Amino acid sequence: MKKILIYLVMPVFILLFAQCKKSEDPASAKKTGALVLKFEHFADNASLAFDTLHYVNAAGNTYEVSEIQWFVSDVVLTKADGSKVELDNNNFAHYIDTNLPETAIWKINNEVPAGEYAAITFVFGIKGEKNMPFMFTDPPKSDMLWPSNLGGEQGGYHYMKLNGFWRNSAGEREPFNFHLGVGQTRDADGKVTGFVQNWFESTLQGPVNIQANQTNTLGIRMNVEQWWEQPHVYDHNTIGGKIMQNQQAMQMGVENGRNVFSLVQHAEDPVL
Amino acid sequence: MKKLITFGIVLPVFVALVTLSCSTDTHEDLPGVEIFQATPYNIPQARFFPKNLNIPSDNPMTLEGVELGRYLFYDGRLSGNSSNDMLMSCATCHIQEHGFEVGIDHPKFTGGRTFGLPTEDHPNGKPTPNFMLPLVNSVYNHNGFLWNGFVNEGNEQLGTATIPDKPEFNFKNIESLVWMSITSSHEMNSTIEKSVAAIQAVPMYKGKFKAAFGDEEINYDRISKAIAQFVRSIVAQNSKFHKYLRQEAELTSLEKRGHDLFFSEDADCFHCHGGSVLMTTNEYFNNAKDKKFDPADRDRHAISGDPMDIGAYRAPSLINIEKTAPYMHDGRFKTLDEVIDFYSEGLVYSDYVHPLMKNVRQQGVQLNDADKAALKAFLLTLTDHEMLKSPQYTCPDELKVWSGQ
Numbered sequence: 001m002k003k004i005l006i007y008l009v010m011p012v013f014i015l016l017f018a019q020c021k022k023s024e025d026p027a028s029a030k031k032t033g034a035l036v037l038k039f040e041h042f043a044d045n046a047s048l049a050f051d052t053l054h055y056v057n058a059a060g061n062t063y064e065v066s067e068i069q070w071f072v073s074d075v076v077l078t079k080a081d082g083s084k085v086e087l088d089n090n091n092f093a094h095y096i097d098t099n100l101p102e103t104a105i106w107k108i109n110n111e112v113p114a115g116e117y118a119a120i121t122f123v124f125g126i127k128g129e130k131n132m133p134f135m136f137t138d139p140p141k142s143d144m145l146w147p148s149n150l151g152g153e154q155g156g157y158h159y160m161k162l163n164g165f166w167r168n169s170a171g172e173r174e175p176f177n178f179h180l181g182v183g184q185t186r187d188a189d190g191k192v193t194g195f196v197q198n199w200f201e202s203t204l205q206g207p208v209n210i211q212a213n214q215t216n217t218l219g220i221r222m223n224v225e226q227w228w229e230q231p232h233v234y235d236h237n238t239i240g241g242k243i244m245q246n247q248q249a250m251q252m253g254v255e256n257g258r259n260v261f262s263l264v265q266h267a268e269d270p271v272l
Numbered sequence: 273m274k275k276l277i278t279f280g281i282v283l284p285v286f287v288a289l290v291t292l293s294c295s296t297d298t299h300e301d302l303p304g305v306e307i308f309q310a311t312p313y314n315i316p317q318a319r320f321f322p323k324n325l326n327i328p329s330d331n332p333m334t335l336e337g338v339e340l341g342r343y344l345f346y347d348g349r350l351s352g353n354s355s356n357d358m359l360m361s362c363a364t365c366h367i368q369e370h371g372f373e374v375g376i377d378h379p380k381f382t383g384g385r386t387f388g389l390p391t392e393d394h395p396n397g398k399p400t401p402n403f404m405l406p407l408v409n410s411v412y413n414h415n416g417f418l419w420n421g422f423v424n425e426g427n428e429q430l431g432t433a434t435i436p437d438k439p440e441f442n443f444k445n446i447e448s449l450v451w452m453s454i455t456s457s458h459e460m461n462s463t464i465e466k467s468v469a470a471i472q473a474v475p476m477y478k479g480k481f482k483a484a485f486g487d488e489e490i491n492y493d494r495i496s497k498a499i500a501q502f503v504r505s506i507v508a509q510n511s512k513f514h515k516y517l518r519q520e521a522e523l524t525s526l527e528k529r530g531h532d533l534f535f536s537e538d539a540d541c542f543h544c545h546g547g548s549v550l551m552t553t554n555e556y557f558n559n560a561k562d563k564k565f566d567p568a569d570r571d572r573h574a575i576s577g578d579p580m581d582i583g584a585y586r587a588p589s590l591i592n593i594e595k596t597a598p599y600m601h602d603g604r605f606k607t608l609d610e611v612i613d614f615y616s617e618g619l620v621y622s623d624y625v626h627p628l629m630k631n632v633r634q635q636g637v638q639l640n641d642a643d644k645a646a647l648k649a650f651l652l653t654l655t656d657h658e659m660l661k662s663p664q665y666t667c668p669d670e671l672k673v674w675s676g677q
Contacts, residue, residue: 051580066580066627134517138322139414139554143547147535163627175627177543241630242537 031212032111035087037075039096039104040221040264041068048224050098053165053173057228059235063166063176065224069097069144070160072220073126075108077117077208085113093126095141114212118205122220124257125159125180125199132156146181150244152195155182159199162227166236176241178227180254183247196247198254204263219264226260227253308486310334313501315411318509319518320549322412326504328445331497333504336484341502343480344471344495346667348676350454351389352466359676360389360460362453362499365404367677368665371592372407372506376606383606384598388458398458401570403603405588406596408659410446411504415554419585419601420572423448435464440493446503450496464492471495476670506665508591508656514549516653523653529643530650539615539637539647543628544587551590551654557626558583560619561600569602582624590654608651612644 041048043055053064073093077085087109094106133156136142144157162178183196210216228234232252243249313333348359365386366372376384387397402419416424423443431437434455442448453459454467471490478488485494515521533539547553556572565583572584585601599605616639619632631637667675
């Protein structure tokens with residue numbers, strides 16, 4: 001009879017345990033914290049004011065910004081000893097759109113090993129091997145399409161669209177599209193002969209402290225005027241309003257871009 | 273002993289299983305109660321098309337619902353009338369062979385200018401404020417409907433001057449467009465009560481409503497949901513361009529030249545119209561048509577209040593564009609050639625022009641004749657001939673005398 005009882009009751013308990021989620025042993029839990037990236041857009045050391053023609057760039061162009069849409073990807077934290085933690089969290093690229101305020105917040109990873117990191121590195125845009133045409137099928141990301149005739153098979157999406165106006169040499173308010181993505185090499189007739197990957201890594205020095213069992217917020221700031229300041233003074237009057245087919249201009253943007261971003265330590269978490 | 277095992281051990285353990293189980297999903301079967309379930313309708317998932325569909329949770333698509341919606345879409349009695357000269361259905365203006373627009377060659381709506389059923393004030397019908405937009409691929413649109421996006425999920429307005437301010441009469445999605453069309457003085461010019469009564473009086477609908485919704489009740493809510501289901505089912509995924517992307521077709525050299533112009537800053541169409549296979553971003557742009565703007569013109573500014581949206585309208589999909597003349601919200605261009613000429617050398621600057629119109633100070637992208645011909649050749653590859661003839665979207669035979677077409 002005891003055997004019958006055991007045979008009857010045991011499977012039931014096995015079922016019970018199998019259905020229930022195991023409770024974690026606090027002692028064995030990893031010490032991790034969540035990381036949230038908050039993206040900001042600044043000009044002249046203040047939060048960017050959109051649609052007002054009052055900024056002046058290094059070339060002396062008076063300009064305004066209407067909207068900025070861009071991708072950040074492949075975020076990595078680096079410790080002082082050189083060890084790295086990749087934070088892709090199965091969503092390697094994040095889209096930021098100043099028309100969509102919610103995109104300024106990226107809850108990138110909930111389980112970042114706690115500790116002090118020396119730097120954070122990210123890719124501006126998307127690496128070529130990941131930048132597949134039509135990999136994004138839904139708006140708004142899909143609207144960042146960079147045509148394959150201008151970017152090949154590894155240039156599927158704009159890295160950034162920065163749209164605005166400048167006062168041209170005739171004193172007129174004229175639109176510009178500072179769009180960065182894969183460039184082209186061309187022959188004397190203008191025919192495309194190859195493609196140039198223009199994505200770049202930006203490393204921002206910390207320290208970056210990840211507190212265990214907390215949501216840690218880091219600010220990444222785009223200082224807009226720096227796109228046109230150094231090492232190249234970028235003059236809209238010389239270059240004009242469009243650069244997707246002007247690799248020389250995009251190269252200037254890319255090299256200036258290494259000075260565009262800065263790290264902001266936020267005391268308060270954003271409202272999520 | 274058996275009782276002891278049964279009541280003393282096994283039963284409590286099973287009770288514990290039920291009460292302590294970690295699963296929160298419980299299903300109850302009610303004996304004798306028949307649970308209605310229509311057949312799910314799935315939007316064909318063509319390669320590169322969006323996966324995020326605009327299907328409200330309270331109106332899932334079903335085969336029966338879509339089919340009922342097709343009947344109602346083509347039934348002129350929806351206008352609340354039964355006399356032949358007063359019939360108006362959705363299909364009176366939304367014509368399949370024109371991408372569900374009216375087209376420019378309609379014998380009644382001359383030049384594509386539509387108007388409503390006659391009223392005392394307008395014995396010839398009140399003109400609709402703007403020209404038509406196509407009813408194609410709307411299931412992929414999450415950014416509002418109509419030229420200025422008035423109908424959108426964020427719209428909290430309820431009712432109109434003639435409609436009570438009840439939650440069911442909102443302005444949020446395609447369902448709303450149904451009763452808006454019924455009651456609008458420049459469309460069916462009817463009342464909801466009158467229209468519902470007219471449909472209730474048609475015997476064949478009882479069975480169709482039962483098949484779609486589980487019982488024979490015919491009401492406004494079900495009518496709008498069924499028509500919305502049918503409209504969402506209208507997808508265009510098989511133009512030559514779509515097949516080219518899927519490597520199922522080749523473009524001619526002229527079409528490819530046009531493609532490369534379209535998808536470059538040389539013609540620069542793609543920033544507004546080509547972000548995806550939908551051939552639209554569904555965003556709103558002031559595209560440099562005018563210098564002055566009238567607040568009465570129902571632009572995007574009327575919805576957003578943003579001064580930068582003055583004179584801005586939706587960038588419509590270019591799918592089937594050769595069939596959807598006239599063009600622009602006010603139908604000012606009659607042909608594709610006129611549209612291409614406009615973007616080439618006809619732009620005019622205003623303080624509200626969208627910055628994507630970056631060639632506005634040069635009056636346009638300045639295409640030569642060969643480029644214009646190539647661009648037009650590419651635009652003609654955007655016609656989905658299969659969709660324009662597909663039987664799944666055509667008028668049911670028994671409604672041809674009632675369609676108001």
